Amino acid sequence: MKPRPIFSLLAATVVLALAVGLLRADEKAHKLTTVSTRKMADSLHAIIAADQRAYAELVAKSQGAAAERLPTHAQQLRQAAQAIQKKGAEFSYTLRSLTPINPNNGPQSDVEQTGLDFVAQHPEENYYREEELGGRSYFTAVYAERATLASCVECHNQHAGSPRRDWKAGDVMGAVVVRVPLEF
Numbered sequence: 001m002k003p004r005p006i007f008s009l010l011a012a013t014v015v016l017a018l019a020v021g022l023l024r025a026d027e028k029a030h031k032l033t034t035v036s037t038r039k040m041a042d043s044l045h046a047i048i049a050a051d052q053r054a055y056a057e058l059v060a061k062s063q064g065a066a067a068e069r070l071p072t073h074a075q076q077l078r079q080a081a082q083a084i085q086k087k088g089a090e091f092s093y094t095l096r097s098l099t100p101i102n103p104n105n106g107p108q109s110d111v112e113q114t115g116l117d118f119v120a121q122h123p124e125e126n127y128y129r130e131e132e133l134g135g136r137s138y139f140t141a142v143y144a145e146r147a148t149l150a151s152c153v154e155c156h157n158q159h160a161g162s163p164r165r166d167w168k169a170g171d172v173m174g175a176v177v178v179r180v181p182l183e184f
């Protein structure tokens, strides 16, 4: 017996609806599992910046001998970054400046140099580039570090090792550089 056209039409509609449903579900799952490299770098930076801020506020509140015993924000950032690397993290981050107290915090690649120049001139913007280091490609993001607390300016202007002593509130003092590998 020949199937009635109405049933064929119904069956075709059901199959089509199922296919569309599956496609939509797949699209949704894809959206949930894919994070762009730039978004990943921005998210890492948001955490680093919030941590640095909280730590700088804590140090600013502590006084006298207690404050002197605390590591500086730069040491705190380096220790955390190194601990994460030891645990096998693929991404990395570091603090940089064109006029650093610690000479090791100066720019160490062309992208870092250009990124520091860029954020110094465009403090509201971030700098993103791909760079090749040791034969591996990285997505490198550079975020301005501004003097948002009075203590940033005071400590950097007074520090014996500081090559610059005319920092003012709001100045771009350097940058946080975040690197995410593009090949695994």
Ligand code: HEC
Binding pocket: 056, 059, 072, 073, 074, 075, 095, 096, 097, 099, 100, 101, 102, 103, 105, 145, 146, 147, 148, 149, 151, 152, 153, 155, 156, 159, 173, 174, 175
């Ligand atoms: C109590 C002192 C102190 C305060 C407060 C302080 N810094 Fe620093 N900062 C340092 C020292 C010391 C270093 C270098 C130390 C190192 O790398 O181990 C440093 C490093 C840096 C660097 C890396 C370049 C360099 O100079 O070596 C940047 C950028 C920076 N600080 C920005 C800031 C900002 C922005 C604030 C405020 C939110 C701030 N600092 C508050 C002492 C301070």
